[in-house]
Amino acid sequence: MFFLSMKKVLCVLLVLANRIVTNATVTYTVPASAATGATALDPAPVGLSFEFFAFPSYFKNVTATNQCLQNFETLTGTWPPIRIGGTTQDRATYDPNTSAYVVYTVAASTDAPAALTFGPAFMTLAGTFAGSVVLGLNRGHDNITNTIAAAKIAKSSMTNLLAIELGNEPEYWSGVQPIASGTWTPATDAASQDDWDIQVGQALSTQSIIQAGNSNSAPPTWGAAELISTENTTAKSYVYDYAHHNYPGGTLTSLMSHSSISSNVEIFTSDIVAATSVQKEYVLGETNSVSGGGAADVSPAFGAALWTMDYALRTSLANIKRTYFHHGTIGACYYCWWGRYDMGAPYYGAYAAVAALAGGSYISALDDGSTNYAVYIIYDSARKPLRALLYNSDYYAVGTGTRGSQSFVLQGLTAASVKAKRLTAAGAGSRVDQGSNPTFGGQTFANVTCAIGGTEVFESTAVVTGAATFTVAASEALLLYLQ
Ligand SMILES: *[C@@H]1O[C@H](CO)[C@@H](O)[C@H](O)[C@H]1NC(C)=O
Ligand SMILES: *[C@@H]1O[C@H](CO)[C@@H](O)[C@H](O)[C@H]1NC(C)=O
Ligand SMILES: *[C@@H]1O[C@H](CO)[C@@H](O)[C@H](O)[C@H]1NC(C)=O
């Protein structure tokens, strides 16, 4: 009898434990209005970076590009900001006499060129884009005459020019680039940046024109605080903003983990404070999941889409004004949001982030970033809650047992019911090119054209005495429309 009843008790406990694992609950109260500490949002925080040599091909030879960018504009009314740059900006020489966008030769179409030239048409093409453009020019070659010649054409032919970068990831130049032929340290690079910022700014007769920094190695060794400490008032006057690069890497599980994303973004806290203390913006000028074009087993997967979504919101929360997701060599780019043929799963995460942030003026998080579960609130210009984004970053892969879920109880809701769009896929490993398309609000994006397809699905949840429960499966997110 005794043993039997113990067994019963154990059974009940096991059932309870199982329910806690698969269907735990977190409860939060949605503030009636944005707190004083809520972060102000850029009109278009989700940007794209295009590798310098590949930029003309993306815009002239890849059908999806314009529609993929326009889909964001349809959501927000603002074209996403773009940045043109990368390693090949410091391999590029401006040639005023070529009519081509870019001129180079490579052994294989998936190679990046070791050297290239570009003509005025490159800047004319960049000037046709309807959103803002940050243009990365060459400092590595140590030919400021050539860079100023290109900068002048950029200034005169691009009404959308937001800023110019002078050099990409200078910490890797030692033994590679002529400008780094002597001693090359954070301090010598900073002195070089300050000098070039002043010379290029003066040649253009334009202040607030340089996107400075552009390192990838983590601060404080390379970063905005270190750079700013070397700048006098003159150098500072030519800086528009400070940028850093970031490729978190790791496994798919660690990449998409909300607590990992939160701690990764915290690396930049001191640099963000340093930039804002001199009244400048701070951005991630080049970023994506894994460096070097991505990792085959991580970057094209739906889990990387969830990373893209959460990271775009977490960086915005941290007062990183714009985050430019890098797009490299066409046909050799695991993290790319689209290619010539197939869409990439990460585009769905970017789209969900843009949908969450669209028209928002402020953002706050209700969670502290220490768990796998995220709750963001996006507020309108009157500081009223506009949307909420719920993210369950528990890792679930197809074929690994029952998919768990997390219940989010939200209190303080004012409407009678809440509409929602779900970002989901069969599992974190789902890839478009392997036949497993994610969906956002039931919709997909067509290969080659990037046209949105399928019927838009809104879920509806009743609000009872100001509260509602939303269930989000492992490796899934839910966007709530609060107005
Ligand atoms: C587009 O592709 C064609 C054919 O592959 C090529 O000749 C042309 O140079 C490309 N144009 C750009 C801008 O990349
Ligand atoms: C461009 O062409 C002009 C003559 O048309 C020539 O004088 C000049 O040296 C050329 N510049 C370059 C960079 O090739
Ligand atoms: C630097 O650029 C200028 C202008 O484009 C060019 O005339 C000159 O030859 C370049 N100098 C070197 C050392 O390449």
Ligand SMILES: *[C@@H]1O[C@H](CO)[C@@H](O)[C@H](O)[C@H]1NC(C)=O
């Ligand atoms: C500011 O620093 C630059 C070097 O970065 C120097 O050439 C310039 O003279 C300095 N200006 C002032 C006003 O001190």
Ligand SMILES: *[C@@H]1O[C@H](CO)[C@@H](O)[C@H](O)[C@H]1NC(C)=O
């Ligand atoms: C895109 O193409 C892949 C095959 O490469 C296919 O598995 C997938 O279903 C297609 N996506 C859509 C939305 O049609």
